[in-house]
Amino acid sequence: MKARAVRLHGANDLRLDEFELPAIKEDEILVKVISDSICMSTYKCAVLGTAHKRVHPDVAEHPAIMGHEFAGEIVQVGEKHRDRFRPGMKFAQQPALNYKGTMWSPGYSYEFFGGDATYCIIPAEVMELGCLMEYRGRAFYEASLAEPMSCCIGAFHACYHTRMGCYEHEMGIMEGGRTAILAGAGPMGLGAVAYALCCDRRPGMLVVADQDQARLDRARSLFSDQARMAGIDLRLVNTAQSADPAGALRALTGGAGFDDVFAFAPVSAVVELSSAVLGRDGCLNFFAGPMDPAFSARMNFYDVHYNATHIMGTTGGNTDDLMESLDLSARGLLDPAVMVTHIGGLDAAAEATLRLPELPGGKKLIYTQIDMPLTAIEDFPAKAAEDPRFGYLADLCLARRGLWCPEAEAYLLEHWTR
Incomplete structure (x- = not known):
C-alpha cells in the first residue's frame, strides 16, 4: 500500500516521500499513525545522519522514517499476533527497544517503522519485547506524549540516595x-x-x-x-x-x-x-x-x-514508565499537554524538525493524516479571520487553560483533511 512519510536520507536531508509499503509478514503489524510529537532527539538525528548512534549506515539507500513519539490505530495483524492484537485497536508504543544489545529505535533505525508517517509496519521485535500495547484513552496525543513523559518519569525513578x-x-x-x-x-x-x-x-x-x-x-x-x-x-x-x-x-x-x-x-x-x-x-x-x-x-x-554527591544520567524511559504516564493521564492526575505549544500536519514535520532549536515554545505535535501549517496554539484566535476552523480550536483550548485537549483533537481530525 502507499504511504507518506518524512524520511531521513542523510545529514540535514529530510524529505516528505510517498512510497510503497511491503506486505506485512506473519510476525509484523500494520498501523495507521495519527499523532507524533517532535523530540529534540529527532532534531539531533536529522542533523547528524549516520553520525548518530541509532542511524543505520546505509540510510541513503534505505531512508529511515522519522519520529518515535507516536500513536494510532492497528490496521492489519500478522498471524502470530492475532491472539493479542486486532484491527481497529488503538495503540501506544515504547520506542526504546534495546533489542539484542543494539540501540535500534523507530524514528532512527527503520525503513518502514516510524511516527512521521501515514502508515508504518511494526516489526517483530517490538511485540517480542512487549513494547506495543493497547491504548484505551480518549486522545491520541496523550499516547504520543506518554513517551516523552516516560523519559521524565524514568529520570525520577533512576535517581538514588545512600545512608552513611x-x-x-x-x-x-x-x-x-x-x-x-x-x-x-x-x-x-x-x-x-x-x-x-x-x-x-x-x-x-x-x-x-x-x-x-x-x-x-x-x-x-x-x-x-x-x-x-x-x-x-x-x-x-x-x-x-x-x-x-x-x-x-x-x-x-x-x-x-x-x-x-x-x-x-x-x-x-x-x-x-x-x-x-x-x-x-x-x-x-x-x-x-x-x-x-x-x-x-x-x-x-x-x-x-x-x-557523597553523585552524578548519573538517563536516556528515555522503559515500558513501565510509559504505562505509568498513561495511567496518571487516564486518572486526570497528569496532563501532558502542558508540553505542547504548536500543532501541525505531516507537511510541516520536516521543516519543524530541522528548525526545532530556533522555534519558540514547547513541543510541536504533528497529526500525520492531515496537512496543516505548524501553528502556535496562542495564534489560533488570530488565524480565525482567514480560517474559521482556527476559531473553534481556539475556543476549545481556551476552555482548558489554553492547552491542547481531547476536544480540540477530535475537532481537528474531523475537520482537517489532506
Whole structure:
C-alpha cells in the first residue's frame, strides 16, 4: 500500500516521500499513525545522519522514517499476533527497544517503522519485547506524549540516595526533599514539573530555574495552584537575573543544597551550576543529551568524596514508565499537554524538525493524516479571520487553560483533511 512519510536520507536531508509499503509478514503489524510529537532527539538525528548512534549506515539507500513519539490505530495483524492484537485497536508504543544489545529505535533505525508517517509496519521485535500495547484513552496525543513523559518519569525513578555506612542505594528522588530542575521551563522540564506534582515520591520543595522569563511565567500560570494544593513549595527562578546563581539557589534551601538536581540542557554552565547546588548525598541527573561526543563540564569532586554527591544520567524511559504516564493521564492526575505549544500536519514535520532549536515554545505535535501549517496554539484566535476552523480550536483550548485537549483533537481530525 502507499504511504507518506518524512524520511531521513542523510545529514540535514529530510524529505516528505510517498512510497510503497511491503506486505506485512506473519510476525509484523500494520498501523495507521495519527499523532507524533517532535523530540529534540529527532532534531539531533536529522542533523547528524549516520553520525548518530541509532542511524543505520546505509540510510541513503534505505531512508529511515522519522519520529518515535507516536500513536494510532492497528490496521492489519500478522498471524502470530492475532491472539493479542486486532484491527481497529488503538495503540501506544515504547520506542526504546534495546533489542539484542543494539540501540535500534523507530524514528532512527527503520525503513518502514516510524511516527512521521501515514502508515508504518511494526516489526517483530517490538511485540517480542512487549513494547506495543493497547491504548484505551480518549486522545491520541496523550499516547504520543506518554513517551516523552516516560523519559521524565524514568529520570525520577533512576535517581538514588545512600545512608552513611550503608552500601544499598535507595531508588527515586528524596521524598519530601529539595528538588531543582535547571533549564527547566522548556517542554521536557514542564513535563518533569507536572510529574513531580503528582507522583508518589513528591518533593517538599521544587525549584524550577531558567533564563527565559516568558517560559517561567507560563510555568507559574500552569502549576502554582496545583503545587499549593499538593503542599509543595514551588519556586520559579530566573538565574539570568542573579550575579551568583549558585548562591541564590542554595539560599532557597537555607544553604543546605538540593537532594536531587536535574540538568535539562546540555550546556556546561548548567551542569556546573547543578554540581554547585547539590547538598549532601545530592544526586545530579544529567538529563539532556549532548550532540558533541566530547561534551564535558567541571564537577566538584571534593563534594563527591566528602559529601557523597553523585552524578548519573538517563536516556528515555522503559515500558513501565510509559504505562505509568498513561495511567496518571487516564486518572486526570497528569496532563501532558502542558508540553505542547504548536500543532501541525505531516507537511510541516520536516521543516519543524530541522528548525526545532530556533522555534519558540514547547513541543510541536504533528497529526500525520492531515496537512496543516505548524501553528502556535496562542495564534489560533488570530488565524480565525482567514480560517474559521482556527476559531473553534481556539475556543476549545481556551476552555482548558489554553492547552491542547481531547476536544480540540477530535475537532481537528474531523475537520482537517489532506
